[in-house]
Amino acid sequence: MGRKEMKKIAIYPGTFDPVTNGHLDIIKRSVELFDQVIIAIAKSSSKSPMFAHQDRQKMMELATEGIGNIRCVCFQTLLADFARENQAKLIIRGLRVVSDFEYELQMGYANASLNDELDTIYFMPTLKNAFISSSIVRSILEHHGKVTHLIPEKVYHYILQLKGQVCISH
Template identity: 35%
Template structure:
């Protein structure tokens, strides 16, 4: 069985993230969506809340599991017997950073490869940061995030604002 890990902060998950998950789920027998901490970001949702939001969004994908992890991504991959890290790319600027991370991960564990999936053209502009900014000003989020979680984003944005 070929397993992959799709890591990220997912604060919140967007339709762009969901597009990458759907495509990875067609390629691999098992996909672990791993909510990780990004020390450079100040999240809107806790990691546990993000896991719950993603679980609601991917509930119809039988080969997708959602978890959270601390520590090195390659250690998590080893624990799950996953030999591939899936990363979504929106622009060349994403590639610069992700390529460096892929090389570092390969240095730590040469048995783990990174697969880059380019974003669907309709999501190349989309990021969790954009979604949070739009939510703060009351924009319609239906074209940007899964419908199942719109109310959660609106409520969390209001409570933090």
């Protein structure tokens, strides 16, 4: 009787405030490489997110409908502990510009120091999504600009629904 092969579980963590086409680009490519991708939505109170934690989870669920082998969950613990709890050995991170690399490298080392089974893999978004960031989307939203080319359509419609319930500008 052979050994049972372990599933390759990766975590794609982020604030996803809101989820963008750049995030979706990385998610679609990640699911091709791993048995399961856990999209971990961080509470990130220190970042003062525009959207509530549960709303960001709902947006991610809408954006990833129909994509197999993913799970969207909220978390508010250390990423290294969250990975251990979910038997994940890999963290997925996106790199858009050179300045992202320095920060992400430090975070990768910090996570590995807290969980020595943890490694980080970096994806560059496709060229058409390389400039998109959640902060750019939030800024455009605050000024009532067009974001339909930057975020998934279902997320845009969800934001429009929320607009009647909450103020989306600070």
